[in-house]
Amino acid sequence: MTTGQGHEGTTGRTGAADRGDAATGRSRREFLRAGGGIVAAGALPPVLSGCSGGSGDGLRIVGVTDQQQPVEELLKLYRRSRPAESFTTSFAPTEQMQTVVRTQLAGGNAPDVHAVYPGSGSAMSMVELARAGLLTDLSTQPWTANIPAAFGTAYRYEGRTYLYSAGSCLIGAIYNKKVFARAGVEPPSTWTELLEVCTRLRARGVVPIALGAQTPWVTQLISYALVPNAVYAHNARFDDDMAAGRTSFRDSGWADALGRYQELQRKGFFNDNPNGTTFEQQTAMVATGKAAMAVQVSAVLGVFREATESPEDLAMFPFPGGDDPARLWIPAGIVVGLGVSVRAERDPRAADFIAFLGKQENIDRWASAVFAIPFRRDASTAVDPVLEPFLPIVDTGRAVPFMDQRWPNAEVQPAHFAAVQDLLSGETDVRGALGQMDDAYRRAS
Amino acid sequence: MSRSLPQPEEIEPEGVRPGKPGPEARTVKTPPTVPIPPPRPARTRPGRDLTAPPWGFVVPALLVYAVVVLYPSLAGVAYAFTDWSGIGDASFVGLANFRALLDDRRTLDSVVNTLLLTVAVVVVQNVVGLLLALGVDTGIRSRSLLRVVFFAPAVVSPVMVAFLWKYVYNPEPTAGLNGLLGAVGLGALRQDWLGDPSLALWSVAAMVVWQYAGYSMVIFLAGLQGVPPELHEAAKIDGAGTWQRFRYVTWPMLAPALTVNLMLSTIGGLKLFDQVYAATNGGPGTASETLSTALFKEAFVYGKFGYSTAVALVLALFVAAVSLVQLRFLRAREVTA
Numbered sequence: 114m115t116t117g118q119g120h121e122g123t124t125g126r127t128g129a130a131d132r133g134d135a136a137t138g139r140s141r142r143e144f145l146r147a148g149g150g151i152v153a154a155g156a157l158p159p160v161l162s163g164c165s166g167g168s169g170d171g172l173r174i175v176g177v178t179d180q181q182q183p184v185e186e187l188l189k190l191y192r193r194s195r196p197a198e199s200f201t202t203s204f205a206p207t208e209q210m211q212t213v214v215r216t217q218l219a220g221g222n223a224p225d226v227h228a229v230y231p232g233s234g235s236a237m238s239m240v241e242l243a244r245a246g247l248l249t250d251l252s253t254q255p256w257t258a259n260i261p262a263a264f265g266t267a268y269r270y271e272g273r274t275y276l277y278s279a280g281s282c283l284i285g286a287i288y289n290k291k292v293f294a295r296a297g298v299e300p301p302s303t304w305t306e307l308l309e310v311c312t313r314l315r316a317r318g319v320v321p322i323a324l325g326a327q328t329p330w331v332t333q334l335i336s337y338a339l340v341p342n343a344v345y346a347h348n349a350r351f352d353d354d355m356a357a358g359r360t361s362f363r364d365s366g367w368a369d370a371l372g373r374y375q376e377l378q379r380k381g382f383f384n385d386n387p388n389g390t391t392f393e394q395q396t397a398m399v400a401t402g403k404a405a406m407a408v409q410v411s412a413v414l415g416v417f418r419e420a421t422e423s424p425e426d427l428a429m430f431p432f433p434g435g436d437d438p439a440r441l442w443i444p445a446g447i448v449v450g451l452g453v454s455v456r457a458e459r460d461p462r463a464a465d466f467i468a469f470l471g472k473q474e475n476i477d478r479w480a481s482a483v484f485a486i487p488f489r490r491d492a493s494t495a496v497d498p499v500l501e502p503f504l505p506i507v508d509t510g511r512a513v514p515f516m517d518q519r520w521p522n523a524e525v526q527p528a529h530f531a532a533v534q535d536l537l538s539g540e541t542d543v544r545g546a547l548g549q550m551d552d553a554y555r556r557a558s
Numbered sequence: 559m560s561r562s563l564p565q566p567e568e569i570e571p572e573g574v575r576p577g578k579p580g581p582e583a584r585t586v587k588t589p590p591t592v593p594i595p596p597p598r599p600a601r602t603r604p605g606r607d608l609t610a611p612p613w614g615f616v617v618p619a620l621l622v623y624a625v626v627v628l629y630p631s632l633a634g635v636a637y638a639f640t641d642w643s644g645i646g647d648a649s650f651v652g653l654a655n656f657r658a659l660l661d662d663r664r665t666l667d668s669v670v671n672t673l674l675l676t677v678a679v680v681v682v683q684n685v686v687g688l689l690l691a692l693g694v695d696t697g698i699r700s701r702s703l704l705r706v707v708f709f710a711p712a713v714v715s716p717v718m719v720a721f722l723w724k725y726v727y728n729p730e731p732t733a734g735l736n737g738l739l740g741a742v743g744l745g746a747l748r749q750d751w752l753g754d755p756s757l758a759l760w761s762v763a764a765m766v767v768w769q770y771a772g773y774s775m776v777i778f779l780a781g782l783q784g785v786p787p788e789l790h791e792a793a794k795i796d797g798a799g800t801w802q803r804f805r806y807v808t809w810p811m812l813a814p815a816l817t818v819n820l821m822l823s824t825i826g827g828l829k830l831f832d833q834v835y836a837a838t839n840g841g842p843g844t845a846s847e848t849l850s851t852a853l854f855k856e857a858f859v860y861g862k863f864g865y866s867t868a869v870a871l872v873l874a875l876f877v878a879a880v881s882l883v884q885l886r887f888l889r890a891r892e893v894t895a
Contacts, residue, residue, distance in 0.1 A: 215645060
């Protein structure tokens with residue numbers, strides 16, 4: 114019965130539509146026209162806003178998850194004096210942000226303010242975007258005058274400043290003080306001491322160094338911790354030499370650094386199966402005391418603290434890549450910052466917000482939120498006590514930017530990730546691993 | 559308007575021809591049968607097909623499809639011949655991207671991985687799917703529940719499945735699959751499932767099979783339920799055993815379901831992205847890199863959109879070619895009841 118009704122009903126509607134329904138007074142053509150109008154009316158505003166280059170009512174800010182806390186905190190302060198203005202913010206992990214924002218940049222619909230990575234070496238790096246003419250020149254803002262000359266390449270392209278970033282975060286060893294105390298060891302200050310400490314920890318049944326190399330970005334941290342001593346302590350102009358083709362990864366101190374990375378594994382100082390272990394598992398191992406330390410970037414100290422029952426148990430020390438504590442070099446990379454899209458060049462709100470972030474107290478707030486050292490410190494600057502062991506090294510100029518911040522294209526970093534994983538699984542040796550990186554470096558950017 | 563329906567008594571039994579009544583025809587009483595419905599009147603008149611109602615309603619969807627799918631796809635073909643980085647201007651580079659593809663060890667390795675993964679997934683997923691279908695096509699009381707349970711993973715997001723299986727593949731000896739192996743006395747089989755380059759690809763394949771075997775099962779089940787029981791009964795009377803009935807009755811009748819399953823799993827295998835990206839990111843090293851993850855990285859990580867679209871174009875043509883060959887081969891061996 115239902116089928117019959119349905120069949121008849123369909124036939125009836127067809128007929129009515131063909132000749133115009135007397136009851137409704139609408140033909141099918143009119144119905145479709147009306148429907149199309151509604152659809153077009155709904156679709157038009159977003160299409161127009163996408164094409165016009167306007168930013169709508171609010172300032173759109175898109176960042177990476179690492180920036181969420183400082184941006185939200187500072188935006189709240191900023192809005193106190195501008196309660197009528199509206200803002201939209203969204204945050205995502207690096208790869209998602211990169212995919213979306215690059216697509217928006219290509220489509221001419223980029224957010225007004227968005228995450229930008231310092232220097233070169235990433236698809237969302239300052240150099241890459243500035244070279245394509247997609248960033249607004251911030252050079253006229255007062256805070257740019259305080260950027261230390263040593264960090265110039267991270268912030269500037271062809272003499273103009275395109276990046277706002279609060280300062281540098283550090284790579285070192287996040288360690289569990291209770292585990293160290295139970296094993297009767299102190300944070301080491303030389304490579305030899307590090308090996309002794311690891312030996313004693315291992316003898317106590319503790320994993321000396323947790324390594325979550327299944328998460329690609331974690332693979333690079335031990336290399337980065339060792340390369341400053343192995344490379345830059347001997348040749349501070351290594352990046353220039355690489356760019357000029359005068360040296361290569363394979364023929365440089367990088368070979369010593371990866372050799373030491375391999376030595377740590379060969380001696381059994383990592384957890385079993387580091388290539389199958391994730392960052393989250395690495396964090397849990399240190400936080401629960403199953404492992405004694407992890408070589409990590411200071412920005413994730415908060416994550417480690419959240420994972421432990423007593424956050425004060427965790428601290429950091431500079432990871433010793435050499436045997437002379439007075440000549441210890443460490444990595445200190447400029448943290449991911451913000452840039453202003455050229456679409457927002459004429460929008461005073463975007464530049465005004467960046468100028469607000471550039472005030473010393475706000476640089477301090479941002480740096481504090483991500484466990485970074487502000488690029489300029491004054492009497493009012495309070496650095497987290499956990500970073501104090503690093504300050505003498507930074508202040509004496511023995512800190513070098515993260516290695517990828519001067520790499521010429523976005524392929525070297527993933528090549529490094531893959532090379533380290535291959536090295537850890539025994540698929541390649543140091544020369545093979547560095548050969549992969551040299552090949553990626555020489556590819557056209 | 560309606561023509562009179564034939565009465566049950568008027569229907570001749572099958573096999574009995576008019577004018578040559580067999581001895582049984584005179585004695586058999588035809589059972590009452592379901593009345594044959596009258597044929598539906600033609601819904602459209604010749605010459606009015608293009609203006610008939612369905613076309614009018616499809617136009618908005620076709621427009622959206624053209625804008626969202628067709629135009630970007632065709633534009634992608636054009637990008638394949640440029641050096642576009644994803645932002646800024648693009649220059650025409652002719653066939654340079656395709657030549658680079660042939661010299662790119664990284665991409666060629668990912669082709670090999672993709673083929674290995676596809677073969678593994680297609681074979682195992684369909685074997686498991688068929689076994690599950692045969693299992694739940696029996697008269698066991700829990701068959702409805704089992705069908706739901708086996709099919710359930712297919713509706714879960716592939717990324718969620720990958721994250722779930724990362725816990726299953728935890729390398730710790732007491733966690734996940736390793737813990738289970740240890741608990742049942744098979745501790746010697748414990749592995750670093752996703753961290754060992756020789757295992758990572760197969761671990762991903764197992765994850766995919768787990769997710770989609772139930773999907774294959776549903777298609778096989780539909781095929782199994784289309785096999786007329788009379789054929790099985792006839793085969794039984796002829797003395798065929800279980801295996802012979804499967805081999806000579808069920809299996810040939812499953813050919814259309816097999817065609818669909820092989821096509822879907824092959825295309826799915828060649829395009830596999832989500833599970834690999836979320837579980838291993840192509841690693842360790844490049845041990846589980848597939849063509850899809852490689853082209854994603856070329857575009858969004860390395861900023862080589864032109865080259866990436868060239869790889870995508872080759873992948874699309876490859877999938878189309880494999881599908882066509884497979885379809886022709888499989889259709890040729892299909893039989894119907």
